[in-house]
Amino acid sequence: MAIEKVIVLEDEMVVRKNLIQLLHRKRLDVAEAPTLEKAISYLEKDDFDLVFADVRLPDGDGRELLTRCQAMANPPLVVMMTSYGSVESAVECMRNGAFDYITKPFSTDQIEVSLKKAGEFTRLVRVNQHLNDGDHSDMGYEILGESASMKKLGDMIRKVSRTEATVMIQGESGTGKELVARAIHRQSPRSQDPFISVNCAAVPENLVESEFFGHEKGSFTGAASRREGRFELAHGGTILLDEISEISPVVQSKLLRVLQERELERVGGNRTIRVNVRVVATTNRDLAQSVEKGEFRQDLYFRLNVVPIFVPPLREREGDVVLLAEHFMKRYARKHGCPVAGLSEASLQELKRHTWPGNVRELQNVIERAVILSSEGELIDPDSLGLIAPSHERRPVSVAVQDEMPVAESAPMQVEDAPLVPLAELEKRHILRTLESVDGNRTKAAGILSISIRTLRNKLKEYRESEGTVEEGDAAEPVADD
Ligand SMILES: Nc1ncnc2c1ncn2[C@@H]1O[C@H](COP(=O)(O)OP(=O)(O)OP(=O)(O)O)[C@@H](O)[C@H]1O
Ligand SMILES: [Mg+2]
Structure with missing residues (x-):
C-alpha cells in the first residue's frame, strides 16, 4: 500500500508494456514514459513513489533522472534497469541514489522482490517521520506502581492485549492513559508493527480529516503533495485516538465508518483503502455524558467502548506517590546531570499530603523542577518542591472564585495585582x-x-x-x- 504511483521509463515497447501489465496486476497506478522528457513532465505534475528507469534512452541517460530526483522535496525511489549488466554501471547508479537495480531481461519475481523492498522501505520511512514529529523524550515506557489498583490495571492490560478488542481508556488528566495505550500495543501480537497516535484535540479542526485519513495532492489549499493518514500508517499495528471526545460530528461519522468497515478514502481521493488496525481511544471526559448531551454519537461510543479501562487518579493509589517520586528523581538527576542525595523526610510528608489534581504528570513536573533547584549532593527539601501553597494553587481562577476562596490566598498568580x-x-x-x-x-x-x-x-x-x-x-x- 505504501507504493501506489509508479513511472515506467523504458523506450523498448515490448519491455515497457510487459512491465506495465505486471504493475497493473499489482493494482498500481502506472504512468508510461518512453522518453526521459516524458518521465520528467510526469514528475513535475504529480508525486510518485517509484520509478523504473532504463539507462539508455533516445533523448538522454536514465541516470539524469536520478540526479533530478535527488533535488525533489518528495523524491520517488528509483530502480534502474540496465541491459548490459555491467557491475560498474549498477554500482554507479546505487552510488548516485538509486534504490535498487535489475538487469534485463528480468523475471516477474525480480520485479516483485524489488516492489516489496520498496514498499517496506517507504513504509518505514513514513512511520519514522511520524514518530520523529512527536517529542516522547520524557516518556518512560514502564508503568510503575505497586498499589492494589495499579496491579489490577496491570492484569487488565495483560488480558486485553491478547485480544483485538477496541479499548477505551478513561481517567483524569495526567493519570497515564497514553502509557497504558502503549503498553497494550507492546504486549499485543501487533507489537512489531507501528503504534501511531493522533491527539484529536491538538489537530486543528479543519485538518482532522486529512490527519486521520490522508489526502490526495491538491485536494485543498496547502495539500502540496499526497499524504497518507494516520490510519494508513498504523496498518497492521495499533492506532491511538487520544482525547477522542474532541472530534466534530462530521469526523465522528467518518470514523464510525472506518471502525465498521475497516476501509476509508483519502480527502479528495476516490480509491477505497482497506486498513487493518487495532483501535485504542482515550478520554478524560465522561463520554457517556457527552452522548447524553448529544455531543457524541452513541453508535460510535458503543463501537469504541467495547472494553473500558479506568486509570485511577494518583490520590487513590496507596503508596505509589513515593515510589514514583523516587523513580522520577533518579530519572531527572541523570537527565539534567544534577546528582541529588534523595528526598528529605519533610519532603516525603509534603508529597503524601498533596492531592495531585494533575496526577502523575504533575508529580513528574514537581520532581523535575525540584531536582534542578536542589544543590548537588543534598537532600531535596520541601521548598524546592514548591508545594507549600495549598494544593488548589494550580487551579484556574474561576474555580477559586467558585469555591469562595479569598483570591489572594488561593491564586498567588498576581491576581491581586490586577x-x-x-x-x-x-x-x-x-x-x-x-x-x-x-x-x-x-x-x-x-x-x-x-x-x-x-x-x-x-x-x-x-x-x-x-x-x-x-x-x-x-x-x-x-x-x-x-
Ligand atoms: N504509572 C506510571 N509510571 C511511570 N510514569 C507514568 C505513570 N503514569 C504516568 N506516567 C508519566 O506521566 C506522564 C503523563 O502520562 P500520560 O501522558 O500517559 O497521561 P494521560 O492520562 O494521557 O494525560 P492527559 O489526559 O493529560 O493526556 C507521562 O510522562 C508518563 O510517562
Ligand atoms: Mg494523554
Missing part, C-alpha cells in the same frame, strides 16, 4: 500567562486550565482576531503532542 478589569480580560491574561509558563505547549496549558484544547484554541483565535493579528497560518497551527 486592576479592576472585566472578567474576560482577566481570563485572557491568565490563559496567556499559563501558556507562557509551559513554553507555549497547548496540550499542557489546557490540562492545567482544565479546559479542552479546542476551547483553548478558539480563545486564542478570538484574542488574535480582536488584536487584528490573524495570520494565514492560523488555520494550520502545528500539532503539539506533548
Whole structure:
C-alpha cells in the first residue's frame, strides 16, 4: 500500500508494456514514459513513489533522472534497469541514489522482490517521520506502581492485549492513559508493527480529516503533495485516538465508518483503502455524558467502548506517590546531570499530603523542577518542591472564585495585582500567562486550565482576531503532542 504511483521509463515497447501489465496486476497506478522528457513532465505534475528507469534512452541517460530526483522535496525511489549488466554501471547508479537495480531481461519475481523492498522501505520511512514529529523524550515506557489498583490495571492490560478488542481508556488528566495505550500495543501480537497516535484535540479542526485519513495532492489549499493518514500508517499495528471526545460530528461519522468497515478514502481521493488496525481511544471526559448531551454519537461510543479501562487518579493509589517520586528523581538527576542525595523526610510528608489534581504528570513536573533547584549532593527539601501553597494553587481562577476562596490566598498568580478589569480580560491574561509558563505547549496549558484544547484554541483565535493579528497560518497551527 505504501507504493501506489509508479513511472515506467523504458523506450523498448515490448519491455515497457510487459512491465506495465505486471504493475497493473499489482493494482498500481502506472504512468508510461518512453522518453526521459516524458518521465520528467510526469514528475513535475504529480508525486510518485517509484520509478523504473532504463539507462539508455533516445533523448538522454536514465541516470539524469536520478540526479533530478535527488533535488525533489518528495523524491520517488528509483530502480534502474540496465541491459548490459555491467557491475560498474549498477554500482554507479546505487552510488548516485538509486534504490535498487535489475538487469534485463528480468523475471516477474525480480520485479516483485524489488516492489516489496520498496514498499517496506517507504513504509518505514513514513512511520519514522511520524514518530520523529512527536517529542516522547520524557516518556518512560514502564508503568510503575505497586498499589492494589495499579496491579489490577496491570492484569487488565495483560488480558486485553491478547485480544483485538477496541479499548477505551478513561481517567483524569495526567493519570497515564497514553502509557497504558502503549503498553497494550507492546504486549499485543501487533507489537512489531507501528503504534501511531493522533491527539484529536491538538489537530486543528479543519485538518482532522486529512490527519486521520490522508489526502490526495491538491485536494485543498496547502495539500502540496499526497499524504497518507494516520490510519494508513498504523496498518497492521495499533492506532491511538487520544482525547477522542474532541472530534466534530462530521469526523465522528467518518470514523464510525472506518471502525465498521475497516476501509476509508483519502480527502479528495476516490480509491477505497482497506486498513487493518487495532483501535485504542482515550478520554478524560465522561463520554457517556457527552452522548447524553448529544455531543457524541452513541453508535460510535458503543463501537469504541467495547472494553473500558479506568486509570485511577494518583490520590487513590496507596503508596505509589513515593515510589514514583523516587523513580522520577533518579530519572531527572541523570537527565539534567544534577546528582541529588534523595528526598528529605519533610519532603516525603509534603508529597503524601498533596492531592495531585494533575496526577502523575504533575508529580513528574514537581520532581523535575525540584531536582534542578536542589544543590548537588543534598537532600531535596520541601521548598524546592514548591508545594507549600495549598494544593488548589494550580487551579484556574474561576474555580477559586467558585469555591469562595479569598483570591489572594488561593491564586498567588498576581491576581491581586490586577486592576479592576472585566472578567474576560482577566481570563485572557491568565490563559496567556499559563501558556507562557509551559513554553507555549497547548496540550499542557489546557490540562492545567482544565479546559479542552479546542476551547483553548478558539480563545486564542478570538484574542488574535480582536488584536487584528490573524495570520494565514492560523488555520494550520502545528500539532503539539506533548
Ligand atoms: N504509572 C506510571 N509510571 C511511570 N510514569 C507514568 C505513570 N503514569 C504516568 N506516567 C508519566 O506521566 C506522564 C503523563 O502520562 P500520560 O501522558 O500517559 O497521561 P494521560 O492520562 O494521557 O494525560 P492527559 O489526559 O493529560 O493526556 C507521562 O510522562 C508518563 O510517562
Ligand atoms: Mg494523554
